Amino acid sequence: MRAAAARVGLRVATGLTVAFLYLPIAVIALYAFNGDRGQTWPITNFSLQWFGDAFNNQSVRDAMVLSVSIATLAMLAAIILGTAASLAVHRYRFFGRDIVSFALVLPIALPGIITGIALNAAFRGIGLGLGTLTIVIGHATFCVVVVYNNVIARLRRSSSSLEEASADLGADQLQTFRYVTLPVIRTALLAGALLAFALSFDEIIVTYFVAGTQETIPIWIYDHLHQPNQRPIVNVVALFVILLSTIPVYISQRLVGAEATAGAATGASARR
Amino acid sequence: MNNRRWAALVAATAILASACSGTATTPPAATGTPANSVAPPTTVASGTPAASAGPSLPTSVGAGEGELDLVIWPGYAEDGSNDPHYNWVKPFQDATGCKVNAKTADTSDDMYNLMTQNHGLYDGVSASGDASNRLIGAGEIAPINVNLIPDYVNISPFLQSPAHNTVNGVHYGISLGWGANFLMYNTKDFTTAPTSWASVFDPTQAAAVKGKITDYAGPIYIADAALYLKSAQPALGITDPYELTQPQFDAAVALLKAQQPFVGKYWASYTDEIDNFEAGTSTIGTAWQYQANTITADGKVKIATVVPTEGVTGWADTWMMSAYAKHPNCMYLWMAWALKPDTQVQSAEYFGEAPANPLACPKLDAVYGPYGIKDFCTIYHAQDTAFYNAVAFWKTPSADCGDSRGKTCVDYSKWIDAYTSVKG
Amino acid sequence: MPGGARRRLLGWFSRHPRLQLLALLVPPAGWFGLVYYGSLALLLVSAFWTLDPTTHQVLHQFSLANLQKLVTESVYPTIALRTTVIAAIVTVADAVIAFPIAFYMARVASPRTRAALAVAVLLPLWASYLVRVYAWRVILSDSGLVDWAFAQLGIANVGSLFGISDLSMTIVFIYLWLPYMILPIFAGLERIPASYLEASADLGGRPWTTFRRIILPLAIPALAAGSIFTFSLTLGDYITPSLVSNSQFIGNVIVGELGVAGDIPFAAAFAMVPIAIMAVYLLTVRRLGAFEAL
Numbered sequence: 001m002r003a004a005a006a007r008v009g010l011r012v013a014t015g016l017t018v019a020f021l022y023l024p025i026a027v028i029a030l031y032a033f034n035g036d037r038g039q040t041w042p043i044t045n046f047s048l049q050w051f052g053d054a055f056n057n058q059s060v061r062d063a064m065v066l067s068v069s070i071a072t073l074a075m076l077a078a079i080i081l082g083t084a085a086s087l088a089v090h091r092y093r094f095f096g097r098d099i100v101s102f103a104l105v106l107p108i109a110l111p112g113i114i115t116g117i118a119l120n121a122a123f124r125g126i127g128l129g130l131g132t133l134t135i136v137i138g139h140a141t142f143c144v145v146v147v148y149n150n151v152i153a154r155l156r157r158s159s160s161s162l163e164e165a166s167a168d169l170g171a172d173q174l175q176t177f178r179y180v181t182l183p184v185i186r187t188a189l190l191a192g193a194l195l196a197f198a199l200s201f202d203e204i205i206v207t208y209f210v211a212g213t214q215e216t217i218p219i220w221i222y223d224h225l226h227q228p229n230q231r232p233i234v235n236v237v238a239l240f241v242i243l244l245s246t247i248p249v250y251i252s253q254r255l256v257g258a259e260a261t262a263g264a265a266t267g268a269s270a271r272r
Numbered sequence: 273m274n275n276r277r278w279a280a281l282v283a284a285t286a287i288l289a290s291a292c293s294g295t296a297t298t299p300p301a302a303t304g305t306p307a308n309s310v311a312p313p314t315t316v317a318s319g320t321p322a323a324s325a326g327p328s329l330p331t332s333v334g335a336g337e338g339e340l341d342l343v344i345w346p347g348y349a350e351d352g353s354n355d356p357h358y359n360w361v362k363p364f365q366d367a368t369g370c371k372v373n374a375k376t377a378d379t380s381d382d383m384y385n386l387m388t389q390n391h392g393l394y395d396g397v398s399a400s401g402d403a404s405n406r407l408i409g410a411g412e413i414a415p416i417n418v419n420l421i422p423d424y425v426n427i428s429p430f431l432q433s434p435a436h437n438t439v440n441g442v443h444y445g446i447s448l449g450w451g452a453n454f455l456m457y458n459t460k461d462f463t464t465a466p467t468s469w470a471s472v473f474d475p476t477q478a479a480a481v482k483g484k485i486t487d488y489a490g491p492i493y494i495a496d497a498a499l500y501l502k503s504a505q506p507a508l509g510i511t512d513p514y515e516l517t518q519p520q521f522d523a524a525v526a527l528l529k530a531q532q533p534f535v536g537k538y539w540a541s542y543t544d545e546i547d548n549f550e551a552g553t554s555t556i557g558t559a560w561q562y563q564a565n566t567i568t569a570d571g572k573v574k575i576a577t578v579v580p581t582e583g584v585t586g587w588a589d590t591w592m593m594s595a596y597a598k599h600p601n602c603m604y605l606w607m608a609w610a611l612k613p614d615t616q617v618q619s620a621e622y623f624g625e626a627p628a629n630p631l632a633c634p635k636l637d638a639v640y641g642p643y644g645i646k647d648f649c650t651i652y653h654a655q656d657t658a659f660y661n662a663v664a665f666w667k668t669p670s671a672d673c674g675d676s677r678g679k680t681c682v683d684y685s686k687w688i689d690a691y692t693s694v695k696g
Numbered sequence: 697m698p699g700g701a702r703r704r705l706l707g708w709f710s711r712h713p714r715l716q717l718l719a720l721l722v723p724p725a726g727w728f729g730l731v732y733y734g735s736l737a738l739l740l741v742s743a744f745w746t747l748d749p750t751t752h753q754v755l756h757q758f759s760l761a762n763l764q765k766l767v768t769e770s771v772y773p774t775i776a777l778r779t780t781v782i783a784a785i786v787t788v789a790d791a792v793i794a795f796p797i798a799f800y801m802a803r804v805a806s807p808r809t810r811a812a813l814a815v816a817v818l819l820p821l822w823a824s825y826l827v828r829v830y831a832w833r834v835i836l837s838d839s840g841l842v843d844w845a846f847a848q849l850g851i852a853n854v855g856s857l858f859g860i861s862d863l864s865m866t867i868v869f870i871y872l873w874l875p876y877m878i879l880p881i882f883a884g885l886e887r888i889p890a891s892y893l894e895a896s897a898d899l900g901g902r903p904w905t906t907f908r909r910i911i912l913p914l915a916i917p918a919l920a921a922g923s924i925f926t927f928s929l930t931l932g933d934y935i936t937p938s939l940v941s942n943s944q945f946i947g948n949v950i951v952g953e954l955g956v957a958g959d960i961p962f963a964a965a966f967a968m969v970p971i972a973i974m975a976v977y978l979l980t981v982r983r984l985g986a987f988e989a990l
Contacts, residue, residue: 006903010804014798014813017878020793020871021820027841028823036570039543039830040550041840044572058353081724088720092713101987102978104724107732110974111932113947114967115732117703117954121742121964122735127777128964141732144724172706173716198822206767211915215376221824223346223376226541231830238827245822249815321770489938537860541939552858557898668825685747688952695944 025242032235039231050232060237063220069199070132070216074139078196081140082147083189086182090155101152107142115142116209125212130212138205138210143196150192152184158184194248202241217241288430329417330600333608336370337599340606343386343397345589347623348448357641358622360615361536361538363479369608370602383492387412395597396606398448401666404436404590413444420604421446422631423611430660431628436667437590445592449616450626451652453488453496453585454577456559458549469580471556478534485531486548486557489538491684491691492666496558496580496585497524497531499664503582513585513664515673521690523683528694538695544644556657561622566646579659586663589625591633609630740971754961759979762965772949776969779945782862783930786869787877790926791919793870794877799911801878802885803893814882817875828941828989829868834939836864865941869930876925882919885911917985924981931970 035045054060089100107115119138123130162184166176181190204218211219221237224230341348342631349372352359361372375394384406387397399407407413419422424432424446431447438444459467461481467565471477487493498513503522536554539545545563548554550572564577582623591610593603609615616632621644627636633655636648645651653659673681710716746759766772801813820828835841836858843855858864889909896906934947946969953963981987 007804010796010800014800014821015795015921017793017874018813018816021874023835023869024828025820027831027834028827031831036572039547039834040837041834041844053355056353058351077727078413081727083718085724088717088724092720093719094717094721102982103733105987106978109928109978111947111970112970113926113932113934113950114736117950117967118735118739119731119958119964121960122731122738125738134787137731141728144727167710174706174709178760202822202824204825205935218824218826221826223829226543230862231543234824234827236826242819242823246815246819249818249822310839373804535942538942544939547833548860551839553838688959689769692944692949692952693769695942696771696774 028235028238028242032232032239034232034235043168047232050236052242054233054236054240057233059215060220062119063215063217066132066214067201067217070135070139071197072135074143074200075193075197077140077268078143078147079189081152082144082192082196083185084157085144086148086152090152091160099149104145104148108145112205113209116206118208121211130210131214134210134212135207135214135216138206142203142206143199146196146199147189147192150195151236152190154185158186190251194251198248200243201245229265280337299644321332326672329415330420331417331421331606333604336368336602336605338369338371338602340370340396340602341394342374342597342606343377343383343394343622344370344374345398346376348398348619350618350622355622355642358618358643360609360618361599364609366608368602368605370605372606378463391594391596392598394594395599395603396591396593398471398589399592400443400589401436401587404445405439406593406668407438407592408439408444412595414593414597414600415442415444416446416593416604416607418443418446419607423608423613423631424611426631427611427628428630428655428657428660430657431588434587434588436665437592445590446514446611448591448610448629449620449623449624449627450586450588450660450663450665451560451562452579452584452659453558453560454564454584455580456549456557456575456577457484458552458555459576461555465576465578466556467578467581469496469582470504471580472558473497473500473504473531475530478531483535483536484553484555486537486539486545486554487528487531487535488558489540489695491560491687494521494524494528494687494691494694495664495666495669497527498688500582501527501586511675512673514667514669515675515677516669516679516682517673517677518682520624521686525690525694528691532694532696546570549575560624565624565643565651568645577660583662585666587666619635620652620654621648626654631654727872738966739967742961743968745961747959751855758887762962766963766965766969772966775944775949778897778943779931779947779970781975782866782945783927784870785866785928786873786930787923789866789870790874790877791881791923793873793916793963794881794922798878798881799885801882802888814879817878821875825872826935828872829936832864832868832871833940836867848912860940860942862941862943865937865943868936868940869933872936873926873929877919877922880918880922880925881915888914920984921979921984924978924986927972927977928970932972 030043031039032050032061034043034050035047036043059163059233077181085100088094089095089097115138119141120130123134128134150212162180166180202218204222207216207219208222209262214222217237221234317399349361350358351361351372361374365371365447375386377386383397383399383403387394388410397407404413418432427447432438433441433443434447437447452548455466455469455471457471461484462471471481472487478485481511487498494516495513498510498516498520501508501520502510502513504589505523508520513524516524522620535549536543539554539557540550542560542563545554545557545559545622546566549567550565550570552573559577561577564575567575591607593600593607597603604648610619613631613635614630616627616654617640618633620627620636621640624643626649627633633649636644636654637646637650639646639648649655669682669684669687671679671681671683673679743755743762744758744760745753746757746761748755767891788824797813797817801810801817805813836855837843838855838859840855840858840909842858843853846852846854858867892914893906894911901909934945934951936949937943937945946966950963952965952968953959
């Protein structure tokens with residue numbers, strides 16, 4: 001009896017929590033149709049014009065292309081660095097091994113504003129002009145941990161006997177990696193990479209400090225949210241980005257299930 | 273748009289000194305050395321090239337170089353992508369062959385850094401009040417020959433050689449537009465129109481609208497308090513709300529601290545203010561004409577603006593050419609284009625400011641596009657010399673009072689700390 | 697023979713595990729050591745510089761002036777305390793709200809529902825953070841959605857409870873970071889072997905006892921992991937406070953000092969406060985096993 005009551009309670013709590021999570025999303029969707037410039041409740045004029053305006057807006061398209069390019073580059077850097085770090089930690093004993101995870105987690109755990117101002121000051125200090133390159137460097141820094149966490153979790157769960165067998169059978173290091181290790185970590189790597197991508201795609205605070213004059217999608221949104229004329233367009237763009245992001249989220253969910261979502265929690269947080 | 277400009281006007285001289293000391297101090301010979309015997313902010317004087325003979329100015333504009341790189345406040349170079357009604361960039365490109373690349377800046381510091389740290393990258397900038405003099409003082413801006421801008425003669429007389437872009441008779445740019453910071457109120461809550469900033473600053477009057485007052489969120493707002501005190505407490509002897517001695521400054525800060533419990537929201541962007549007025553969260557506070565127009569257009573609440581008896585603060589922008597411009601002809605062509613009546617119609621309406629060139633007024637008054645309002649130029653006081661002269665335009669407070677008081681004024685860095693303590 | 701050369705090289709490589717380690721470790725260590733920790737160290741050093749009051753140039757001389765200012769002017773400790781307290785409230789609230797849904801996902805829901813819920817919890821995170829905060833302003837403002845909804849039920853003036861206030865800000869923070877708490881707890885609960893719960897039931901443990909004695913202790917690392925996010929994200933935010941409250945957070949002061957005043961040394965000095973708080977926090981939760989649950 002009590003268990004059944006608890007079950008109902010849990011179900012209600014879950015429903016309420018999901019409603020809480022989606023209330024603002026519903027508001028965003030609704031206000032994409034707002035005919036007024038001010039954003040106040042309730043909507044008095046409905047309009048479809050913002051959808052056309054958003055899709056015809058060159059600056060949105062440019063920002064989208066830039067965000068995708070940066071996210072791709074940051075993801076590649078994160079794959080390489082994160083995989084290397086996880087293999088090093090998993091296979092070897094070395095001085096400082098215990099602090100690797102701490103060191104990789106810190107860019108996430110410290111507030112984004114600190115990463116932002118630290119990188120900003122450093123880039124200025126060495127005379128590196130702020131732009132696409134500095135954004136990629138900044139993003140990769142907090143994306144590495146996503147890949148690292150996913151891959152190392154997979155490595156810990158898999159047996160090393162396969163790799164040993166491969167070596168015993170005469171395969172060299174690269175062959176072992178290519179034919180044994182990679183298939184084992186492949187899905188975890190992919191999940192981590194997708195999350196790294198999404199992570200970079202929506203990051204704003206670090207980006208704000210290292211972007212110079214480059215306009216990524218979040219920066220574009222930030223710039224245009226302040227302009228009443230542009231706000232309904234921003235809602236349309238935000239809605240579009242949510243819909244787009246269902247794709248990588250769905251794929252990673254299919255691939256690795258719970259592991260991906262756990263990794264996603266780590267990953268997504270770096271965006272702030 | 274304007275929110276950025278506000279941030280800009282608010283910005284301090286702080287970064288510049290370090291920035292300008294790190295930059296080359298000799299502009300290319302072709303553009304001449306800016307004649308700079310004015311007193312620029314003392315902080316930048318060290319980086320200023322030695323003043324000597326007057327500048328040699330071009331006497332004609334050659335063919336465009338095919339490209340133009342600008343640093344702008346968002347809204348100053350519209351190509352129709354935000355709203356098809358407002359497009360003065362594409363026609364300019366078609367007419368001159370100069371392809372426009374516009375970088376928007378967040379603050380005056382951003383603008384200053386973009387111009388000083390990337391010599392040759394940007395040809396021009398839409399600098400605001402304080403930033404313009406900082407840039408001139410640092411030798412970053414080329415003097416221009418205003419005779420090469422056909423509409424120069426049509427500009428409102430008070431904007432032809434204003435202090436924020438003309439130094440010792442040398443023009444460092446061409447005025448673009450300006451605006452003032454009015455007192456806006458909800459007519460439902462104020463059946464009789466307020467006439468004084470006392471409505472928000474006087475403790476008893478402020479208490480009556482507790483939680484409904486809105487202030488601008490930024491250190492420069494201390495100047496608005498000082499402007500009020502200038503009339504309300506003549507004993508303080510405030511002459512300029514940006515040049516405050518320590519006792520004057522302390523009084524202004526104390527006024528803001530006393531007001532703090534009654535303030536509902538300090539608005540950082542004008543969208544905030546529009547939302548808060550429309551939602552009823554705010555009923556009175558400082559605002560630009562732009563907010564008033566937008567709220568009126570939406571029609572959710574009824575508001576009005578007044579110029580209180582104490583006067584108002586305000587802002588003014590200038591198109592300026594970099595001393596290191598790679599495309600000076602395109603920049604001249606752009607400045608000429610920007611001042612044409614038809615361009616001014618669009619930029620003034622889109623940006624929400626008084627146009628520098630009153631020839632734009634007939635079309636503006638008759639409403640040009642979706643952001644227009646009837647009698648635009650009257651509402652914005654575009655040709656009102658007396659009004660212009662009464663506006664205390666934003667500038668960066670510096671230790672040097674700029675008058676016989678010498679270096680006894682409170683520097684802007686102190687304004688920032690003081691403002692942090694106002695909000696608590 | 698390229699093939700032979702390759703084999704010889706790799707063979708030599710395989711006999712030198714230290715070199716393999718180096719090859720793996722140098723790129724990430726170099727990246728983090730130079731880029732991230734280098735920058736962070738620079739920031740910490742610059743906290744001990746000052747801005748020359750007359751020239752506004754950074755003076756590269758050791759000085760405790762900034763730290764002194766932080767301690768002596770009461771406004772800065774006030775802001776730091778407010779930021780930390782609200783971060784703590786948000787963290788506790790998120791933990792309380794997250795636990796039931798995470799438990800439902802991990803132990804009750806069918807695999808299909810579980811997958812759907814995992815996606816549902818994750819998705820809002822990809823909607824632009826800024827746009828979501830603006831959406832909350834519509835919901836919580838004086839005449840907003842909440843006010844309107846209660847007015848329909850005949851209860852007036854509910855909106856004025858929220859509006860622009862610390863309460864609204866706290867609600868928005870709880871909302872923003874909730875998924876970061878749900879997902880680690882879910883992952884943590886899912887890892888608890890079913891046999892533990894069965895054993896508890898077999899030994900006569902009531903559901904509540906099982907929860908308190910078995911589930912909660914085992915979920916501690918996951919809770920701690922989630923709390924890293926909710927706590928640090930609140931601690932470092934400055935956009936939400938400026939949009940839905942009148943209060944200043946540590947981040948607002950840092951941004952103001954940096955962007956408006958250009959006072960990098962003072963911004964860096966104040967940045968040491970959240971760094972110190974997070975360092976203590978991380979060391980604490982590390983002992984709870986949070987890092988393994990990340």
